[in-house]
Amino acid sequence: MHDMTAHAAAHHAPPQGFIRKYVFSVDHKVIGIQYTALGLVSAFIGMALSWAMRIHLAWPTASIPFLGTLSPNGAPGGVPTPEYYLSLMTMHGTIMAFFLLTAAPMAGFGNFMLPIHVGAADMAFPRLNMASFWVTFVGFVLACATFFIPDGPPLSGWTAYAPLSAVGAVAGPGQGWGQNLWGLSIALFCVASLLGALNFIVTTIDLRTKGMTLSRLPLATWAWFINAWVSLLAFAVLLPTCLLLVLDRLGGTSFFIPGGLVINDKMLPHSGGSPLLFQHLFWFFGHPEVYIIILPAFGIVAHVMPTFTRKPLVGGWKVITYAMAAIGGLSFVVWGHHMFVSGMSPYMAMVFSVPTLIITIPSVIAVLVFAFSLYGANMRFTTPMLFCLGFISLFISGGIGGFFLAQPAVDSYLHATSFVVGHFHFTMGLSAVFAAFAGFYYWFPKMWGRMMNETLGKIHFWLSFVLVYCVFMTLHLMGLTGSVRRYSQFVADFMVPLTPTNRFITIAALLLGATQFIFFYNVIWSRFKGPKAADNPWQATTLEWDTTSPPPFDNFGGRQMTVYHGPMEYDGDAFVMQTSTEKSIAGT
Amino acid sequence: MPGKVFAVVVVIITLAIGYCVVAHVWWMPVDISVHGPNIDHQIEETVFGAGILFIAGQLVLAAFSFLYGDSKGARKMKSFPGGAKPLIIFAFVVVGIEILVLSFVGSKAWGSVYFTPPDPNSVRVDVQAGQFAFYFRYPGSDGKFGPLHPELINEGSQNFFGLDTDHDADSKDDIVTAELAIPVNKPVLLTLHSKDMGHSFDVRELRVQQDFVPGIVIPIHFTATQTGKFEIVCTQLCGLGHYNMKAYLEVMSQPDFDNWVKQQAAMQ
Amino acid sequence: MKVGRKVVALTSALLIFAFGLLYSGRTVSAASTGQVTGTVKLDGTAPHQKPIDMGKEPICAAVHKDKPVTTENVVVGANGGLANVVVYISQGLTGNEAAAPSQPVQLEQKGCQYLPHVVVVDAGQHLKIVNADQTSHNIYAQATKNPPWNKSQPPGAQPLDASWTNEEIAIPVKCNVHPWMHAYVVVVKGPYGVSDDSGSFKLDVPPGTYTLTAWHETYGTQTQNVTVAAGKPAAVNFTFKAK
Secondary structure, eight states, rough: OOOOOOHHHHHHOOOOOOOIIIIIIOOOHHHHHEEEEEEEEHHHHHHHHHHHHHHHSSSSOOOOOTTTOTTTSSSSGGGOHHHHHHHHHHHHIIIIIIIIIIIIIIHHHHHHHHHHTTSSSSSSEEEEEEEHHHHHHHHHHHHHHGSTTOOSSOOSSTTTTTTTTSSSSGGGOSSSSSHHHHHHHHHHHHHHHHHHHHHHHHHHOOOBTOOGGGSSOOHHHHHHHHHHHHHHHHHHHHHHHHHHHHHHHHHOOOSSSOOOOTTTTEEEEOSOHHHHHHHHHHHHHHHHHHHHHHHHHHHHHHHHHHHHHTTOTTTHHHHHHHHHHHHHGGGGGGGGOTTTEEEEEHHHHHHHHHHHHHHHHHHHHHHHHHHHHTTOOOOOOOOOHHHHHHHHHHHHHHHHHHHHHHHHHHHHTTBHHHHHHHHHHHIIIIOOOHHHHHHHHHHHHHHSSOOOHHHHHHHHHHHHHHIIIIIIIIHHHHHTTTBBBSSOOOOOTTTTGGGGHHHHHHHHHHHHHHHHHHHHHHHHHHHHSOOOSSSTTTTTOOOGGOOOSSTTSSSTTTTOOOOOOOOSETTTTEOOOOOSOOSSOOOO | OHHHHHHHHHHHHHHHHHHHHHHHHHHHOOOOBHHHHHHHHHHHHHHHHHHHHHHHHHHHHHHHHHHSSSSSSSOOOOOOOOTEEEEEEIIHHHHIIHHHHHHHHHHHHHHHHHHHOOOOOOEEEEEEEETTEEEEEEEETTTOOOOGGGGBGGGTTBBOOOOOOOOOOHHTTEEEESEEETTTTTTEEEEEESSSSSSEEEETTTEEEEEEEETTTEEEEEEEEHHHHEEEEEOOOOSTTTTEEEEEEEEOOOHHHHHHHHHHHHHH | OOOHHHHHHHHHHHHHHHHHHEEEOOOOTTTTOOOEEEEEEEEEOOOOOOOOOOTSSSSHHTTTTTOOBOOOOSSSSSBBBSSSOOEEEOOOSSOOOOOOOOOOEEEEETEEEEESEHHHHHHOOOEEEESSSSOOEEEOOSSSSSEEEEEEOOTTTOOOOOOOSOOOOEEEEESSSTTTTTEEEESSSSOEEOOTTTEEEEEEEOSEEEEEEEETTEEEEEEEEEEEEEEEEEOOEEEEOEE
C-alpha cells in the first residue's frame, strides 16, 4: 500500500535480446506464459499417456501406435507389459498432478495476473521467480527423461509408496534409476513451489498499490495468496520426504524400509524404517496438495463469474474468501483419510474422519455461493462462463463422492476402487481443469492481445462437459462393484464382466482427448489470427483490464494506479472499474 | 438459449446418474459377513443423503441457468434474498446434521469391524502377502504357529513362510496353503503380514479390505455367513504383477472344512 | 534384450567365431571326434518334493488337474538316476572346441512351469524364452556375473531372446507373478551335457585331458578328471549323496 513509484523505478529495465526477453526472463508475464505453456505440454503428454492406458485396459492385446517405438522394451510390438502400464500410470499422475494442475492455475495465471491485480510492476523477487520456473522445468525434464533411460519410468504411482519405491531395482522393473530421477524431479518441483509461494506471499502483502486494501483484492488473487501459504507448508514436507526416499534408495538408509524384508528369497539389508511414516509424510503434503490444486480454481471462478453474471458474488468477497481460508487451514488435519485401511490405528480413522467431513462445510458454502450468485443474474454465455458453470456442476458431483470416502466404514469398501479414481478426477482433476479453461479463455485476450474463437470454444465446452461425465461418472459407478484401480488388466473373475463398461469409458476418454485438439487448434489459430482484443473486452473491473492487451513491460506504462473499489462492481451492463472515481454501484 | 440448453443437459445427466444408482446398474456384490450389513447400511445411507445433496445441487444450478441464463441486458440484477446468511446457515445445519448422522452411524459400522475384540475361539489363520501371491498358514493339531525365519524363505521349495520344520516343534504340523478355507458361521481371526511390499487383503463379499504393512502384523476378524468360493484380491500397488495378485476364499461347512484341513495336512 | 547387451553378445559371438576359424585351421582332423558319456546317480532317498498348488492361476491349475505338479529340487528316475545335473568342462579347454552353437536353446513357460527346469547355454548362445500360457509371466534372471534383468512376457508376445557372455553356474530364474515357478539357466563355456531322468548324459569334446564338473541345484558340484581319445567314448559316472 505504500508508494509504488519508487519501487517500480527500482525494478529492472525492459530486457534486450531474445534470451533475456523470452527464455531467461525475469518478467512475471513471460514467466506466467512459460508456466502456462509447460502446463499445456504436460496436459498433452499426460493425456496421451492416459489414452495408452485406456486402450490397453479395454483391448489388452491391441498394439498402441507409437508406444512400441517409444519403448521397444516396455511395449514390445506396441502392447504394454504390465510394468510399463504401471509406468504410464505413474507418469500420467505425476505429470498431471504436479506439472499441470499444481503449476498452471497457480504459477501460470498467478504469475501473469497477480502483480497486475495488485497494481505492481512485477513480482517482489523477479530473479527468484525466474529461478522457480527454470527449476520446475529441470524437474519436468528429469521426469520425462525417465522414459528414455534403460530402467524405464518408475511404476510405484504418483504416491510412490515405500517400500516399493524405496528398495530399488530388486522390487522389479521400473524401480531402478527411473525412481531416483522421479524423486529428484519432485524434490526440484518442491523447491520451485516453495520459492514461488514466498514470492506470491510477499508480493501480495508488500506490493499492493495505493487503495488496494485486502478487501479490494480480486478473488483470484485472494485464492493465490491463501494457496501460497498452503503450498509453503505442504511442499516443505514433501521436499524432505523425497530426499529421504532417495537416501533410502542410494544412501543405504532405512527411513521407510523395515527389517526382515525378503524379495526373491533374499533378505534386504535394511532395518528399522516405517512404511507408514512415508504414507503419513506423503499425505501430509498430499491432501493439502489437492486443495493447492482446487483453491486457485475456486479463485478463478470467483474472479471470472461475476464478469459474466454481471453481479457480485453472494456474500461479497468475505464469504468466499473465508471459505477458501477455512479449506486451506482444515486441509492440514485431514490427511489420514487416505489411510483408513492402511494399518493406521482404527481409532485414528475416526479422528481423521470428522475433520474430513467438516471440511465439506466450507466447500459446500463455496459451491452455494457460486450457484446462488446465478440468482437474478444477466448471464452472458461466453465460453469462460460456460466453463464456470461446468466447474460448479463437476465440483458438486465430485464433492458428493467425498461424503462416501470420508467415512472409514464406507471407505473400507470403496478404497482403491475406480470410485476413488472417478472422485479425484472430478474434484482435483477436471474441476480444476474446467476452471483453468475458464481462466484461459478469459485471460487469453489479455495475455496475447487477441480474442479466442467463441464458436470453437463453445464446441470445446459442450463436448468436454458431456464426455467428462461419461468417463468419470462411469468410473464412480463401476467402483461400486469393487472394481480395483491400478490394475493393468482385468483378470480377476469379478472384473472380467466389466469389460464392456471399460470399453465405453475408453471410447469416451478417447473422444474427450480428441475434443481437446479443438482447444489446441483454437489456441494456436487465435494466437496468430484471432481478432485484436480491446483493453477490456469483457467489460470487467479489475486492474488487468485497465491496461493494454497485452500489458506493457511495466504493466501500466508508468502509471501509478489508485484503487477506489472492490473487484465486483457489476450491475447488469453497468460496471465500475476498480480504479474509477465514480460512485460504487454494487455496494461491495 | 444456452442457459436453457445447459439446464437441460445437467438435468439429463443428473437423471441418468440417479437411474444408474437407484436401479443398481452397478452395485455391490452379495454380502456374506456378519458385520457387512452395517457397512452396506452405511453406504446406502450415504447414497441417500449425499444423493439428495447431489440432485438438489445440480437442480439448483440447472434452474438458475434456465431462469437467468438469457441476458436481457436492461434487467436490473437481483440479489439473492437475505444474502449469504441463509446459505451459510444451510451449509452448517444441513451438512452439519448429515455429518453428525454419518459420523455416529458410521462409527458404529466401523466399530463393529475394528473396535470389537476377536472371539477367543476364532479359527486362526496366518496370512502372508508377497510379490505376487497370498499364502495361508493354519496352526495344525497343536494349535500353535511355529516361529518365522525370513532368511529361510525359499519359494522354489515351497517354503513361503520361512519355517524351520527340522528344528521348531511348533512348525512341524503347520499347514501352508494357497487357498483360504474357513468354516461358515464361525469367527475367523486373520493375522496379516507381508514379506516384502505393501499389499492389501480385499474380499468384496466380506466387506473387508485391509492393507498389509511390511514390518507389522495386523489382525482382522470376521464371520462369514454363506458358503461358496470368493476372490481375494490385492488392492495396494505392489509391482508389476499387482493386477494378477489374487487367491480364493472358500467358505465351507464345518465338516467340509475339517476334511479340507486333513487333506491339506497330508499334502505338506 | 537391451541394445548394449546385443552388441556385447554379437561381438563376443563374432570373436568366438573368429577364434574358432583360427584354430580350426590347425586342428582340422582332431576336432569334435571324442565323447564323454556317463550317468549321475543319487545315493540315498530323495527328499520329499512338495506338491504345488496353482489355485491362484486357475488356467494353470486346470492344466495339472489330473497330475499335480511337485517341486523339482531333486528329480530322481526309476533306477536312482539323478536328473537335471549339468556336466561341463571346468578345466582343460584348448579352444579346439566347436564355437557356441548358433541354434538357440528354448525355455518354455507352460502350465505355469518352466520347461525344462534346468537349461544350459554356451556363453553367447541364445536362449529363446516362450510363453505358451494365457497369462503374463515375468522372467527374473537373477544373474550376478552377468547383468540381471527382469521383464514381463504377456500371453501371445514374441519370444524373448536372451544371452549371457560370462560363465555363470547358475543363474536362478523365477516368475514373481507365480512364485512357485523356478528354473536355472547355466551358462558354461564349451561343451556341456545335462542328465536326463535316467541320469545319463553325453558331451561331445575334442580328444584331450579335462576336468569335468557336475553341478546340481541342491547337491552342489563334483569334479572328475578324464582323458578323451579320438573315436572312443570315455565313461564318467557321478554319484551325489542325499543329505
